[in-house]
Amino acid sequence: MANVKLSELSKYYGKNLAVDNISVEIMEGEFFSLLGPSGCGKSTTLRMIAGFEETEIGSIEIDGVDVSGLLPEQREIGFVFQNYAIFPHMNVYDNIAFGLRLRKLSANEIDSRVRAALEQVGMTGFENRYQKEMSGGQQQRVALARVLVTEPRILLLDEPLSALDKNLREEMKFWIKDLQSSLGITTIYVTHDQGEALTMSDRIAVMNEGRIAQIGTPEEIYEHPTDRFVTEFIGESNILRAKVAAVSDTGCELDIDGQTVSAPVRDGILVSADTILALRPERVLVGEKADKEGWNSFELPIKKVTYQGPFVRFLFALGTQELIAEVANRQDMEKPDPGTKAWVSWQSDSGRIIAE
């Protein structure tokens, strides 16, 4: 088990800056995710930690020792690839024994450790299978067993679920997380899927254009995104253009296309300045008037109602803009028709004024 410290890490590909000055410390036993769209530098960062890409600018420390000059084979890191990289010419047993044989352990020790690893990932009985004879999920388990059996200091996972189908992905998500917490191994997980990151991580770094946009727990990232990129990338948000009408210590009043709305205050906002209000669709209630302190509540015309299974999505006209509301699909819910008007309400501090 180990902690990992990235300091002022950058990576150029030719003139392209793939990773831009990243500094972060990952705690011992932590499940840490790098989350971002493709090309944001998350995989490059992971591959630099593993030693597959050279570190030219900045440093990578594991347990306080700079490893940036070490070869991959010297780093004692477990890496699970997106395509699992099971050696096709070896059976499962030999795949898992590969790292142990390099360490020149006795045949007995290798055998007992391989069998223990197979049991740990629930693949006992698959010793003689080859890569072509296994499903994606099974290969995934073998790939994990192959790295865990060598007792690496840290575990790096590069989009390990993206090649699986949806149901299996859900299952593996919880399985990997459980395995990780029972082993207590420091894990860095790269994904573009916010659902995976939110479900599995202790902390998440949201990356964009080579930089870390925000670091925090899943809850902090989801509830308190600090900028427009994170707001839009994590979950869905209404992004409403507004003008600041009044500011007080406790909150502010915004004018959204003529509709006055109250929102929590943000440092540095000035009256009559243009700003943006972000609001999660699931925070908007539909059909009931909330005549309470600290709530916004008004009637808006419905443009569209979409049935989406677990929830129903409403599209309202808010001046020239649109307001989306997502309501849990209950049997007793009202489903007003498009063209009519309905009450929308949200707690004013669930809205968020964000920087561009």
Place this chain on the structure above:
Amino acid sequence: MATNPTPARRKRREAAVPLVIRSLAGLTLLILLAPMVIVILAGLNSGDHLSFPPEGLSFRWIIAFLNSDIFLPAYGFSLVVALITMVFSTILGTTISIFLVRTRFVGREFMRAFFMSPLMLPGIVLGLALYLFYISSGIGLIRTIPGLIVGHILVTCPYVIGTVSAALVGFDTSLEEAARSLGAGRLQTFRKITLPVIAPGIVAGSVFSFIVSFGQFDVSLFLTPPNSTPLPMALYISLRYTFEPTAAAAGIFAIFLVVVSMLITAKLTNLKRLANVNFS
């Protein structure tokens, strides 16, 4: 209600490959096989002259081949040259492929074309060029066995480069990274991961180079040492003056050698596949 299975059902029975293509394939196969059948029958002829159809079947000319002081040594010489050529071509072709596939530099495509050019050049031109080069450079390779083998390597190497490059292009480099990360050094990774995975490409390339070298005529024409004659040349020389069925008998042995080497490759690759299935 009457069931009418005709139109829809009949369509299902349609062959995966249309009849035209199947007939063309069959015809091609026939054209390719016919000469071989003719050579084999001619070699088993009991008559005195090379003729087809044979006058009767006998092992007369097979025995003559085995006792011949021209064809048998020529056969052995070609075999040795082909084996040495195969070893060098395989090693050189594999390293060249790795270099060409794995490195990025300006002029890489030009270099690949350059390495493959012996395939495009007529053998006679290549042979003549090498001959002139040996003479003018005075490096002592004129009409020597090493000089001949160098020529054969030039001609056969592109086959290895072709098959090994194809294997390398499809090779997933994350396999190597996985091995490195598990603690294997560069050379260990190459030996234990890269080499076994691209092995079918290497084997295919070496079998090609063996067969091409064994049947090589035009390059050999210029480079063959005075006292040893490769089989294709021995056949040609013999048929210019006599019309003996021994040549056809030698042909039988040449065909046999090629078929055996093909079978060995097929067996090697098949065994691997069989192993994969059997242990499951």
